[in-house]
Amino acid sequence: MHDLSPSGVPFPAPSRRTLLRGIGGATLLGAGIPLLSACGGSGTAADPKTVSLGSNSSDAVPKKAFAEIYAAFTKKSGIKVDVNTKDHNTFQEQINSYLQGTPDDVFTWFAGYRMQFFASKELATPIDDVWQKIGGNFPEAMKKLSKGEDGKYYFVPLYTYPWAVFYRKSVFAQHGYEVPTTWDALVALCKRMQKDGLVPIAFGDKDAWPAMGTFDQINFRTNGYDFHVELMAGKASWTDAKVRKVFDHWTEILPYHQEGAVGRTWQDAAQTLVAKKAGMYLLGTFVGQQFTNKADLDDLDFFAFPEIDPQFGQDTVEAPTDGFMLSKAPKNKAGAAKLLEFLGTPEAEQIYLKSDPNVVAASTKADTSSYTPLQKKAYEMISGAKSLTQFMDRDSRPDFTSTVMQPALQNFVRNPKNVDSILSSIERQKKTIFASS
Amino acid sequence: MTATPAKVPETADEPAPGPAPASKPAKVPHGHKRLLTRRDRLTLGLMAGVPTILHVALVWLTALASIALAFTTWNGIGFDSIQWVGLQNFRELFTSNPQFWPAVEHNVIWFVVLIVLPTPFGLFLAVQLDKQIRFSRVYQTAFFLPVVVSMAVIGFVWQLVYNPDTGLINSLIGANKPGHYIDWIGDPDLNLWAILVAASWRHAGYMMILYLAGLKSVDPALREASALDGANEWQTFKNVVFPTLRPTNTVVLVVTIIEALRAFDLVFVFNKGAQGTELLSILVTNNIIGESSRIGYGSAIAVVLLVISLAVIIPYLIATFRKERRA
Numbered sequence: 081m082h083d084l085s086p087s088g089v090p091f092p093a094p095s096r097r098t099l100l101r102g103i104g105g106a107t108l109l110g111a112g113i114p115l116l117s118a119c120g121g122s123g124t125a126a127d128p129k130t131v132s133l134g135s136n137s138s139d140a141v142p143k144k145a146f147a148e149i150y151a152a153f154t155k156k157s158g159i160k161v162d163v164n165t166k167d168h169n170t171f172q173e174q175i176n177s178y179l180q181g182t183p184d185d186v187f188t189w190f191a192g193y194r195m196q197f198f199a200s201k202e203l204a205t206p207i208d209d210v211w212q213k214i215g216g217n218f219p220e221a222m223k224k225l226s227k228g229e230d231g232k233y234y235f236v237p238l239y240t241y242p243w244a245v246f247y248r249k250s251v252f253a254q255h256g257y258e259v260p261t262t263w264d265a266l267v268a269l270c271k272r273m274q275k276d277g278l279v280p281i282a283f284g285d286k287d288a289w290p291a292m293g294t295f296d297q298i299n300f301r302t303n304g305y306d307f308h309v310e311l312m313a314g315k316a317s318w319t320d321a322k323v324r325k326v327f328d329h330w331t332e333i334l335p336y337h338q339e340g341a342v343g344r345t346w347q348d349a350a351q352t353l354v355a356k357k358a359g360m361y362l363l364g365t366f367v368g369q370q371f372t373n374k375a376d377l378d379d380l381d382f383f384a385f386p387e388i389d390p391q392f393g394q395d396t397v398e399a400p401t402d403g404f405m406l407s408k409a410p411k412n413k414a415g416a417a418k419l420l421e422f423l424g425t426p427e428a429e430q431i432y433l434k435s436d437p438n439v440v441a442a443s444t445k446a447d448t449s450s451y452t453p454l455q456k457k458a459y460e461m462i463s464g465a466k467s468l469t470q471f472m473d474r475d476s477r478p479d480f481t482s483t484v485m486q487p488a489l490q491n492f493v494r495n496p497k498n499v500d501s502i503l504s505s506i507e508r509q510k511k512t513i514f515a516s517s
Numbered sequence: 518m519t520a521t522p523a524k525v526p527e528t529a530d531e532p533a534p535g536p537a538p539a540s541k542p543a544k545v546p547h548g549h550k551r552l553l554t555r556r557d558r559l560t561l562g563l564m565a566g567v568p569t570i571l572h573v574a575l576v577w578l579t580a581l582a583s584i585a586l587a588f589t590t591w592n593g594i595g596f597d598s599i600q601w602v603g604l605q606n607f608r609e610l611f612t613s614n615p616q617f618w619p620a621v622e623h624n625v626i627w628f629v630v631l632i633v634l635p636t637p638f639g640l641f642l643a644v645q646l647d648k649q650i651r652f653s654r655v656y657q658t659a660f661f662l663p664v665v666v667s668m669a670v671i672g673f674v675w676q677l678v679y680n681p682d683t684g685l686i687n688s689l690i691g692a693n694k695p696g697h698y699i700d701w702i703g704d705p706d707l708n709l710w711a712i713l714v715a716a717s718w719r720h721a722g723y724m725m726i727l728y729l730a731g732l733k734s735v736d737p738a739l740r741e742a743s744a745l746d747g748a749n750e751w752q753t754f755k756n757v758v759f760p761t762l763r764p765t766n767t768v769v770l771v772v773t774i775i776e777a778l779r780a781f782d783l784v785f786v787f788n789k790g791a792q793g794t795e796l797l798s799i800l801v802t803n804n805i806i807g808e809s810s811r812i813g814y815g816s817a818i819a820v821v822l823l824v825i826s827l828a829v830i831i832p833y834l835i836a837t838f839r840k841e842r843r844a
Contacts, residue, residue: 175808176593194808201594279695286702288791339695342792343681343703351682479592479811483803487616490792494705508613512605513811516590 131415132162134184134407136171141369145435152431153422159415179203185410186419191225191401192470193312194478195235198405199228205406206232210417214424217443221468225401236424237403237442239432241365242461243293243471244382251278251356259383261394263301263329266386270336273359280336282358283493284349288486291341291493292472293398294362299326300396301388305467308396312476314514318507327503329388331496342490364400365458368438380454384461397465400474401442477513484509580823586816593810606817617818620795623709624825627716627796628777635717636769639724644754646725647732661726663719672786675715676702679787705793712787712794720776724769731765732758774829778822797822 133150137143143165150161164184171178175189179198189195198204211233215223218237226235251257255276260266270280285291300308303322310316311323338349338358350370352358361367362385371377384394404423410416422428429441430450437452440459448459462468473481488506492499553561587606591599610617642660646653663671678685679701686701687693701711735758743753781798784790790799797818804815 172808173806176810180594197808203594286788286791288789339698340681340700340703343700343708343788348680348682478808479804482807483811487791491615494703494792505613505615509609512609512613516592516600516602516811516813 128412128415129158130160130162131186131410131412131419132164132184133404133419134171134178134187135163135165136168136188138165138167138171141436142432145432148435149423149428149431152428153419156422157418159418161419179407183407185412185416186404186406188402189235189405190470190474191235191237191403192474193476194470194474195226195405196228197477199230199232199234203408204228204234205408205410205413206230206234207236207406207417207420208233210236210420210424213421217424217426217445219444219463221462221465222401222442225468225470226403235403235405236420237401238423238429239403239436239439240399240401240442240462241439242458243297243362243364243398243400244384244458244461245386246353246361246363246367246380246382247359248353248356248376248379249381250379251359257359260386261383262386263388267333267336269359270333274336279338279352279358280360281333281338282349282352282361283337283341284344284346285341285490285493286343286345288490289471289473290346290349290363291489292481292485293364294330295326295489296398296469296472297362297385298329298388299323300398300467300469301385301392301394302326302329304389304392305396305469308469309475312472314477314480314510318503318510323503324499327492327496327499330492331499334493334496337493341493365454366438368454382454382457395466396469397461397467398469398471399462399465400471401468403442480510480513484513583816583819584823586813587820588817589813591812593812599813602813606814607821609814610817610821614800616795616800619793620790620797620800621821621825623794623796624777624780626709627713627780628774630713631717631720631773631777632770635721636724636773638717639721640728642721642725643728643732644758646729657725657729660722662722664722664726666719668719668782669786671715671719672783675712675783676787679711702788703792708788708793712784715787716776716780716783720773723772727765727769727772728762731762735761771833778826778829797825 135143135146137146147163150163154160162184166174171188175198179187180203189198195204199206206228211223211226214236218226222237222240223233226233226237228234247259252259255272257269257272258265260269273280283290283294296308299311302325303311307316307322311318317323338344338352341349346363346367347370349358350361350363350367353361353367354371354376365382368377368380371380384397387393404420406413406416406420424443426441426443426445426447429443429446433439433441433446433455434450437455440451440455440462441448444463448456451459469475472485476485484506488502492502586599588601588603589599590602590606642656646657650656666674676684681687681698681700681702682693684693684701687699690699691697692699700707702708739757739761740753743757748756779798780796781802784794784796784799785802788794790796790803801815801819801822804811804818
């Protein structure tokens with residue numbers, strides 16, 4: 081992660097930087113920045129009673145849940161939240177120029193490397209003062225996730241969700257399957273399922289990110305959390321025998337995955353689990369969104385990815401965390417700090433979870449009594465974890481994961497025999513990407 | 518620009534041709550009368566100047582800037598993070614990017630397929646429709662319809678046809694079961710061809726309209742003459758009609774080359790240029806757009822695309838200008 085610190089880059093005086101940035105917006109990037117700033121400002125400059133908030137929650141369920149949080153905040157503090165919602169993917173693609181233009185005071189973002197990247201580029205304001213008030217609400221793992229590389233807090237987590245292996249209780253009961261806790265048991269179960277006419281593991285990698293989740297699980301089960309972090313940070317080598325071992329394990333269970341994965345979306349793959357044609361599916365708890373029938377949803381259950389090396393057991397859980405950050409020069413800093421404080425309370429999290437029961441609260445103080453059994457299990461899994469990871473594209477440089485890892489893993493899924501050339505190609509490309517600023 | 522409104526009343530004071538000489542006859546020098554008033558010159562200046570500035574800023578400066586950026590690494594955050602790396606981006610592109618050469622190859626395949634399959638087919642349709650057969654308007658509309666629809670929409674529609682689990686084709690032929698499974702979208706040996714069918718479906722209609730317009734301008738006297746000479750239909754077409762379509766053929770060639778080089782939307786909607794459908798335009802997008810972009814590297818790919826485009830466009834322009842000069 082040291083590659084990302086600004087130390088390697090000579091920073092001239094801030095005034096020149098700002099100036100250059102302004103020129104850049106006007107000429108080089110053409111219409112990009114002016115357009116963004118047009119929707120960023122919202123024309124409510126310096127109103128002490130309003131905080132502007134840029135949101136990527138464009139889907140109906142989270143959008144409504146967030147709106148209810150903001151309404152509760154306005155009721156409590158008298159400060160209006162001016163929400164500027166953008167399409168989820170567009171928000172992510174434009175985040176770079178958005179933060180450099182005139183961003184909203186507070187914006188929704190993800191924990192981990194992705195947050196630290198913008199913090200280290202001085203595109204976010206540290207919020208240690210906020211954390212002095214909300215710190216008691218969060219477990220140690222969440223605190224770690226909210227800090228930048230400089231040790232200051234930049235992030236307020238709201239909710240999180242684990243990745244695990246999902247299955248239908250009725251299918252397991254019908255065939256007398258048992259939840260596998262070891263690698264051998266998993267392989268044996270796959271074989272049995274295949275014999276019973278089921279697709280053992282549902283799989284869809286058309287969007288290119290689901291395969292990253294499989295890699296993450298096998299890697300930290302095989303090599304442990306520390307090696308996984310080193311590999312994601314570009315420090316460990318992809319041609320290391322340890323990585324090769326991950327792919328050997330993957331190759332072993334790949335034949336039990338659903339055929340034609342590169343042409344299938346995760347939603348379609350989830351449908352095979354809904355239809356009881358597939359036995360298991362490795363994904364985040366958002367897979368529950370595909371279970372529109374309540375009886376089916378009640379039948380859904382999950383287990384942690386089986387142990388591979390007893391040394392590491394099942395101590396690492398992949399739990400992407402979403403929350404909020406403060407932009408570099410908020411117009412209403414005091415109001416924004418109040419909003420962030422509120423977002424860090426169990427109260428705000430409970431309001432959210434009432435409308436979106438597919439995730440769990442980031443805070444340990446949130447009331448879990450209204451949780452569904454799935455949420456309770458997810459909560460236990462996360463709070464019992466020794467280490468939390470985010471997801472490959474949140475734990476590593478997004479330019480590396482999107483331009484190198486996504487096509488490489490799709491290539492592997494298609495041609496597992498090519499693993500050696502794929503790995504040396506990844507390593508070659510990784511070196512140049514991580515060498516750049 | 519701020520000076521403009523101040524000058525307007527001034528120019529209005531001396532409208533040259535009409536009543537002005539009547540009120541202040543002494544001031545207007547007779548002998549050499551100005552053709553343009555100040556306002557005319559201002560208007561012309563703005564009409565020519567504003568587009569020129571816009572063109573230079575949005576076309577030339579951006580093109581030159583992206584050529585310059587191709588020799589740097591830049592993550593898009595602050596101009597001080599631009600670092601010169603010389604030819605490194607290109608070296609990396611040519612040697613270690615596993616998607617680059619497939620992308621070049623697919624752009625070439627795209628062109629060859631368009632010129633070999635839908636273009637002659639479009640010509641065939643045009644010739645048939647030109648014969649004034651019954652319902653020719655209906656056919657014409659039917660074949661032209663895909664051209665009116667946006668490429669992105671075509672991508673969505675064909676995805677429904679090709680979806681391996683629930684799509685039309687696999688459902689009809691039962692190829693969506695384990696064991697005999699045809700992965701139209703994910704299989705690198707199939708997906709490019711699957712997309713090219715969709716692209717051809719649209720391109721044929723486009724070509725048909727171009728050729729139809731060309732055929733309308735063929736002098737009926739020529740056909741009559743060749744019929745009198747005893748040529749059959751194929752001979753007439755081959756020796757009389759087709760040679761007169763020469764200008765149309767040039768347009769068709771250029772349009773097809775452009776279509777092949779700018780191919781993007783259909784593939785992006787179809788499977789984002791993954792595994793087997795890589796295209797240069799998609800590599801550019803993937804590298805430049807995103808939360809932490811590789812703008813230098815993406816620009817290097819864009820420069821390659823630019824060079825390929827120029828290699829095609831320059832000879833065409835030279836040929837065209839030479840023809841004009843001769844004429």
